[in-house]
Amino acid sequence: MTAIDRPFYRRSHWHWGLVVPPVLLAALLFGASLGETNIPANVVLQVLANKLFDAGYPVDRIDEGIVWNYRMSRAVVAACCGAGLALSGVILQALLRNALADPYLLGISAGASTGAVAVTVIGLGGGLISLSLGAFTGALMAFGFVALLAHAAGGGAGLRAASVIVLAGIAGSQMFNAITTFLITKSANAEQSRAIMFWLMGNMSGVRWPDVITVVPAAVLGVGVCVWNTRALDAFTFGADSAASLGVSVKRVQLTLIGIAALVTAVMVSVVGAIGFVGLVIPHAMRFMVGHRHGILVPASALAGAVFLIFADVISRVIIPGQVLPIGVVTALVGAPVFALILINGRASG
């Protein structure tokens, strides 16, 4: 029995309306409940009831702060980042017809780190610009550079366009990474270098509720655009020319979807740094589990990305007592073996 034969596979979008909310809520609850400080489940629920429904349970102020301000905000941001990055991966892998495409392919993480370094190390903006804004600007600049390069190299349509974008992304990433290294070597002290390194691996430690306001719209935008374009994404199965002959306006879809993937990724990177692995591997894992059709792949990837990052964040908080691991380390350390298992099982059943 392979993924394709499963009965729920076909056109059962409504299932997702039933599956996503409870799973997501359970994952968020899990994220809010676990941590270094042992807080009983009933206290966690009381805090949430107080905050969400103004229930008025008497709870310890410190417990409340930990559950709501520290854990819950991180869980929500992790969920949004996971969903956004996974969907960006889905978009790029589908449109570029390249299994290795990930959200950072377009130079976004390289540009973001250059922006972050320019702000923190060089002091660009004279302290008025936050690290996040610097990273966001850098990410968009790098994407602009990659897009211009791809355009100048004359993509045309089809496979050639896809490979031109991939090559332009590699060139852009290399260049911005070089600038980052140059700036760090030239100006940064040891402590700054360490902070930048930590941020580059994905850093959720500074995340609080204001960040939620930034990432939720980006995640909603990403999910909305993907769900709206599931058929267009499917139409690229046999390449861009085939999509065009199926009535998809290839240029418009490529421009909007790749642009949105870049924007969503830039927002996520500017808040939590370059968390690797999610955008590359979650879509592939989901293809093995639910199949290639985007009507089901899009919601599955968004949900899996969200749940995966919530879990990764919990692990990064509790695995070394007294220390927080960069979440990117966890996503790769946990994700790689899990993905290996899925690969092996997928081959066996396919």
Add this chain to the structure above:
Amino acid sequence: MILSCENLGWETQGKEIVRDISITVNEGEKLGLIGPNGSGKSTFLRMLAGIRKPNMGSVYLDGQSMTQQRQRDIAQRVALVEQHADTADRISVRDAVELGRTPWLSALRGWGSQDDAIVARALTDVDLTGFNHRHWHTLSGGERQRVHIARALAQQPKVLLLDEPTNHLDIRHQLSILHLVTRLPVTAVIALHDLNQAMLCDRICVLQNGQLRAVGTPDEILTGDLLGEVFGVCAHFLTDPADQSRVIRFHTAM
């Protein structure tokens, strides 16, 4: 007049691939497209399908220039079967054929039971009933080609454009695909390499170096002189004693 083009031209990197082609395809006819490798057949078909924008001239579909029509509206009337369309995705035959319904579906008009019926019919037409759940990567070249044709049929087009549809097929399936296409109540333009198969078409147009060399009925076009000039071969015409039809045999030119 359902599909026509005027002074159609396309060039890339200073090289003219297609030059000044004007032709009208009549409703319901099967137009064969022949010519040596590199004569511009595929490029010409792509422009007719509206997926390659001509540098010069225009393609007219239902009397209106294609550049003024939405891709989706074109795809509801014209379907293209490409030569080398492949995928690494693990999709089933059914999935691939369902893609053909794309131009008819939207966020507001979802999948319905009539779409299921159209897809099932398309699979029956290409003799792939029972292949629903077979994976794409387990299919032979010929089976893949038939899936592509089924996908094009699921678009329910008025005009079917086929780029060498009988490539990779064994002789039985070559014949069955050709008979299928010639029986279908659609207008079809078919690029072919096998000139004996081209004889089944109502009209044949000959491309040479990107230009329209000749167009006419098979008897007018498939002559020793023309085949010698265009393909550089010697052609002899025999008569099949079974049904008195003409058969061409080829020899390398002196």
